[in-house]
Amino acid sequence: MLSRVAERIYWFARYLERVESMARLIQVYTKMLSDLPRDSGISWHNLVIASGSRAEFERRFTVQDEKRVVRFLLEDLSNPGSMMSSLRMVKENIRTTRDVLPPETWEMVNEFRYFVSENVHLGINRRNRHAFLDEVIGKCQQINGLMADTMRRDTAYHFLRLGRYLERADMTLRTLEAGAWMLGDFIEDDSLHAGDVVWSSVLRTLDAMMPFRRTMRVALNGEDAAQFLLEDTLFPRSVMCCLNQMMESGQKIPGSPEGCPGLDSVLAKIEKGVDYSDPAALLKHFDVLQRDLGHMHGCIAETWFHAH
Amino acid sequence: MSVKESGSIDWSQYSAGAFYDEMITPKGNPRKACKAIAKHIASLSGEELEARRIAAENTVRDMGVSFTVYSDGENIDRVWPFDLIPRVIDADEWERTATGLKQRLRALNCFIDDVYHEQKIIKDGLLPEYLIKESKNFRPECVGVNPPQGVWAHICGCDLVRDSDGKFYVLEDNLRVPSGVAYMLENREVSKRVLPEFFETNNILPVDTYPRKLLETLISVSPRETRQPVIVLLTPGIYNSAYFEHAFLAQQLGIELVEGSDLFVDTDDCVYMKTIGGLERVDVIYRRIDDLFLDPEVFIEDSVLGAKGLMRAWQAGNVALVNAPGAGVADDKVIYAYVPQMVEYYLGEKAILPNVKTYLCEDPKQREYVLEHIAELVVKPANESGGYGMLVGPHASKKDHEAFRKLVQENPRNYIAQPTLALSTTPVITGPGSAEPRHLDLRPFVLQGSKLDVTTGGLTRVALKKGSLVVNSSQGGGSKDTWIVGAPKKVTAKTTGKGGAK
Numbered sequence: 001m002l003s004r005v006a007e008r009i010y011w012f013a014r015y016l017e018r019v020e021s022m023a024r025l026i027q028v029y030t031k032m033l034s035d036l037p038r039d040s041g042i043s044w045h046n047l048v049i050a051s052g053s054r055a056e057f058e059r060r061f062t063v064q065d066e067k068r069v070v071r072f073l074l075e076d077l078s079n080p081g082s083m084m085s086s087l088r089m090v091k092e093n094i095r096t097t098r099d100v101l102p103p104e105t106w107e108m109v110n111e112f113r114y115f116v117s118e119n120v121h122l123g124i125n126r127r128n129r130h131a132f133l134d135e136v137i138g139k140c141q142q143i144n145g146l147m148a149d150t151m152r153r154d155t156a157y158h159f160l161r162l163g164r165y166l167e168r169a170d171m172t173l174r175t176l177e178a179g180a181w182m183l184g185d186f187i188e189d190d191s192l193h194a195g196d197v198v199w200s201s202v203l204r205t206l207d208a209m210m211p212f213r214r215t216m217r218v219a220l221n222g223e224d225a226a227q228f229l230l231e232d233t234l235f236p237r238s239v240m241c242c243l244n245q246m247m248e249s250g251q252k253i254p255g256s257p258e259g260c261p262g263l264d265s266v267l268a269k270i271e272k273g274v275d276y277s278d279p280a281a282l283l284k285h286f287d288v289l290q291r292d293l294g295h296m297h298g299c300i301a302e303t304w305f306h307a308h
Numbered sequence: 309m310s311v312k313e314s315g316s317i318d319w320s321q322y323s324a325g326a327f328y329d330e331m332i333t334p335k336g337n338p339r340k341a342c343k344a345i346a347k348h349i350a351s352l353s354g355e356e357l358e359a360r361r362i363a364a365e366n367t368v369r370d371m372g373v374s375f376t377v378y379s380d381g382e383n384i385d386r387v388w389p390f391d392l393i394p395r396v397i398d399a400d401e402w403e404r405t406a407t408g409l410k411q412r413l414r415a416l417n418c419f420i421d422d423v424y425h426e427q428k429i430i431k432d433g434l435l436p437e438y439l440i441k442e443s444k445n446f447r448p449e450c451v452g453v454n455p456p457q458g459v460w461a462h463i464c465g466c467d468l469v470r471d472s473d474g475k476f477y478v479l480e481d482n483l484r485v486p487s488g489v490a491y492m493l494e495n496r497e498v499s500k501r502v503l504p505e506f507f508e509t510n511n512i513l514p515v516d517t518y519p520r521k522l523l524e525t526l527i528s529v530s531p532r533e534t535r536q537p538v539i540v541l542l543t544p545g546i547y548n549s550a551y552f553e554h555a556f557l558a559q560q561l562g563i564e565l566v567e568g569s570d571l572f573v574d575t576d577d578c579v580y581m582k583t584i585g586g587l588e589r590v591d592v593i594y595r596r597i598d599d600l601f602l603d604p605e606v607f608i609e610d611s612v613l614g615a616k617g618l619m620r621a622w623q624a625g626n627v628a629l630v631n632a633p634g635a636g637v638a639d640d641k642v643i644y645a646y647v648p649q650m651v652e653y654y655l656g657e658k659a660i661l662p663n664v665k666t667y668l669c670e671d672p673k674q675r676e677y678v679l680e681h682i683a684e685l686v687v688k689p690a691n692e693s694g695g696y697g698m699l700v701g702p703h704a705s706k707k708d709h710e711a712f713r714k715l716v717q718e719n720p721r722n723y724i725a726q727p728t729l730a731l732s733t734t735p736v737i738t739g740p741g742s743a744e745p746r747h748l749d750l751r752p753f754v755l756q757g758s759k760l761d762v763t764t765g766g767l768t769r770v771a772l773k774k775g776s777l778v779v780n781s782s783q784g785g786g787s788k789d790t791w792i793v794g795a796p797k798k799v800t801a802k803t804t805g806k807g808g809a810k
Binding site: 001002003004005006092095096098099103106107109110111114155253254255304 | 369370371372546551555556558559562563564565566567569570581582583584585586
């Protein structure tokens, strides 16, 4: 497989995962705000933090109202982190790799892109936002399902997995981080059971509510939620589980006998854990892990994309 | 005007005037091969037709069939323009045309091989020597090279037109990097989805064997004798107007889509591609970039589209380039005029497909005629493609005529002239329930490896503006699916007794 093609497949998967993540994030955040009184002090800005485009937003806007934030995150093509921008990159990357993916993927991505550009206005107002974002998430799952069901487990498939799980692990970390920030907004007064609301929305963003309950068998709380989303080995959106999948795929790609480069040290840090009850330590832990994921991307690129 | 009260198409009201219409006779009756199809179209209400038209539009969009145009320094992806009504050709007529195309390509291949070896055709006095020497597409680097299987012209996209007599003429041969075949295949996919019942009741011959045959052609010219040679399609990249086709074909053939920077020619004069596991030897390169960009070592020095050393590897016989470098020498429009004679010279056969009458400005007598009749003629430069730098006499001003007279006199070798053809027409949907005649051409694709093959039909391009002769998609042209229609499918009942004819 050509290095250039491997790199594009990898990015195709990352951007597709990003589209889905953004839809989930906005979906759950909207629901959460409906449960909180208007003066709860929780602002839409946390969503900007979770999306990872904080600097870009602050450079351009001072007001952080719902409409501005949602537009910025959904349809703003000048924001490279917006859903539309990610979707554009999905298309750009598949355009140059059509020859290694199932043919229907190309068609589905095209349909998807037209659907979003024609309907994205529905996502701006709360009235139709839910239905629109649900459809977006569904389409991402459809594309992933198609590839899971029809693709040979060849090198291209494993590069897809590398991209998808790296992006997913990153998203889980960012969602956790946003949750921790949000709690900071409440610290003054917790009569609203804000902790409940925040942590349940973090788990819901990642579709982890039920798995959390059945696995941890405790009442909802931040420490256990964080531990679950970092350390659980079986839940597909936990960071640990994502890393394990990357390990598996890395071993099947020629050129790196020890598996996925740069992965071991991250695994070790997660296994070691942190004092989950200490908010400051936790935030630092998230930060370190995010940097490690960035480093891993560098190793992957070095090993497979920029060789020769 | 061809709208009935009910809103469906009424062929008796349809008229192409003096032009040969490929579907409807001057009396308003469908031609033989189109009978069932025209009748079926007329049976659809205006609403139904409109619904099918919209369905086709959406299908093309979702399938992502597009082409790239440059505008204001930007690349814009445009949706491929598709007209619902198919272009129909009788299977028997096609059979004869296909035989003619194969014959033509055999002769062209002999010619190219001769040009780069003994040049017998010049020694025998059939072709003046300066024609080759001065041809822009003659490549001295190719002299004496023996490409695998002796094939130079592997893929050819001939442009065919019908004149007012209803006969096919060859307008151009296109031996460099002809494009359009992906659209031919995608057009069929669209019509199968939106006109499914037509395929049940008519014997429409399939087109989808092309990718398989193309792959066979590519495999057959591999210099390494192996059942599974490594084949790549070399594209200039996403900014090329035909990138869609490059990606499509790579997918259909299961070959690697590469850019120049993915290739590497080592000191052993073999071509390798850069893979995640290291270098892998390449046997056949289906290149979709022009000769001059292929190899900065030999041609344009700062070309980033090709790879250093490709020519070296090809000359050493370690890789097949498809089409071979230098094959474009036969694309010269002056040389085109000699093709029917080449058929006789190399094959000892009479040319089956006629050329369009061509005046060579180099010849004093013919030049005199051209200068005198320039207002009726089409004047073309010998080595341009895509319709650039030509004069359409009847549509041009006196000033233009004068300018071209001057050009022809200054550089007669570089110009040819042809009569302005009365291009045939076929109906195009122009509104709900209405169809009008529009001009069209046809580009079949001919393959030549260890065997010869022709597409079933080809890509039909059609002008969408009334009276226009411009069929190029970049200039507002559209396309149609091309149906080669055979004798009706015979439903033969194998069993006797129950379930027989009703």
